[in-house]
Amino acid sequence: MFLHNARRGYDYQIKLRVFLRFLVSIGVMRRSEPSGDEEHGGLRPFRDWLRRHRGCTERRSLVHIHAINKLLPQMGDDPSRYDAALINRVMLQNLESTSRASVQIMCGALRMYLRFLAATGACAPGLVGAVPRIPRWRLATLPRYILNDDVERVIASCDPITPRGLRDRAIILLLARLALRGGDVANLHLEDIDWDNGLIRVAGKTRYAVALPLPQDAGDALLAYIEHGRPIVASSKVFIRSIAPFVPFSTSGAVSIVVRDALTRAGVDNANLRGAYLLRHSAATNMLRSGATLDAVGALLRHRSPETTAIYAKVDTTLLAQVTQPWIGGAA
The missing domain is CATH 1.10.443.10 (Intergrase catalytic core)
Structure with a gap:
């Protein structure tokens, strides 16, 4: 029953977002919520770098942007002050309150972000290796399928x-x-x-x-x-x-x-x-x-x-x- 209600709630949110986008498109209302780029203006070059140098699609780029938006308030806006101790502390904090899958996404996004910063000279290249690797046993389960x-x-x-x-x-x-x-x-x-x-x-x-x-x-x-x-x-x-x-x-x-x-x-x-x-x-x-x-x-x-x-x-x-x-x- 819980999963059924949760799914219905998710469907309702999707329909509501579609309706709100429609109202914005015809000028009935204005978009008031800030986008990820507006919250942290420095992420637009990161998005461009993902597409140009890593071949990421728009959807995959937005996944990375969303994850970094969550991490930046904990890490700070000055990449020159990032170090291994800070990165490990931030990731351990998120591991306590977030699912393993979400933390894996965060780790991947953070590695990408640190590579971007290193490529632009904003932080040391070696910091990429400080991002912890979350165990993922890919072969531990069977694929889910129907005949x-x-x-x-x-x-x-x-x-x-x-x-x-x-x-x-x-x-x-x-x-x-x-x-x-x-x-x-x-x-x-x-x-x-x-x-x-x-x-x-x-x-x-x-x-x-x-x-x-x-x-x-x-x-x-x-x-x-x-x-x-x-x-x-x-x-x-x-x-x-x-x-x-x-x-x-x-x-x-x-x-x-x-x-x-x-x-x-x-x-x-x-x-x-x-x-x-x-x-x-x-x-x-x-x-x-x-x-x-x-x-x-x-x-x-x-x-x-x-x-x-x-x-x-x-x-x-x-x-x-x-x-x-x-x-x-x-x-x-």
């Missing part, structure tokens, strides 16, 4: 008669067939679709786009939505809200809501992850269980390192059974 039959039920739950059903079907097919991230779908533009060659360009977590083959059913669903379900708007983004105000998807959160609603309609209640990443994990897992190699799965997921794909090796229970050694002293 192919459930994936097909989720796809079939979208009503192709309505504009929203056309949109949701196209979104879910892109996630399920190409293992895209929610951000890939939310940031997809009309010019990213190469109809002549059957390709779709996505940038993932960086600015560098790659071309992926567009499966027939996903391409048909995408075309049907663009021709018959997509509202006529000035934006070149593919996916638009189905109710007024007709604005494009701004974050991956909207894509996750589409998946969550489709899971509910399909009656798939055995998934402990109910967002866009569930279909990404499911595509990789079912591909591996069907006999694909880890290299092939890594290529589909666009992983830079084979270690990132290694977590999926644990779901191939048939292969694992072949290499399992009998327990010493156990039954024959």
Whole structure:
């Protein structure tokens, strides 16, 4: 009940923010809350540096900016006075009151920020090594996924008669067939679709786009939505809200809501992850269980390192059974 109420509260906040942005856009009200850059003006060069020298997307840059905004009041605005003792003290303070995942994000953002400061001569380069590393056992859990039959039920739950059903079907097919991230779908533009060659360009977590083959059913669903379900708007983004105000998807959160609603309609209640990443994990897992190699799965997921794909090796229970050694002293 608690998780259900929390989810409803989160959905309400998203809808409220969308409505407030709409009121600002038509001039009914003015934006009064300061942005991260207004709170700490020195972070705008940091954002530019992230995009130019680290290849960060706008969303990833904002994650770093948000984390540094939280840390700067504790660290102070004078980088020349930063030292290892200060960095460790600040991170330990946050570790006591913040989740491990949030502290990991803070540590990554702080390393980036210190590299930026070192590159501009504002602090010593060696301070990057003073940021503690929070243990993360990446292979300690199994990927969360649903079987192919459930994936097909989720796809079939979208009503192709309505504009929203056309949109949701196209979104879910892109996630399920190409293992895209929610951000890939939310940031997809009309010019990213190469109809002549059957390709779709996505940038993932960086600015560098790659071309992926567009499966027939996903391409048909995408075309049907663009021709018959997509509202006529000035934006070149593919996916638009189905109710007024007709604005494009701004974050991956909207894509996750589409998946969550489709899971509910399909009656798939055995998934402990109910967002866009569930279909990404499911595509990789079912591909591996069907006999694909880890290299092939890594290529589909666009992983830079084979270690990132290694977590999926644990779901191939048939292969694992072949290499399992009998327990010493156990039954024959």
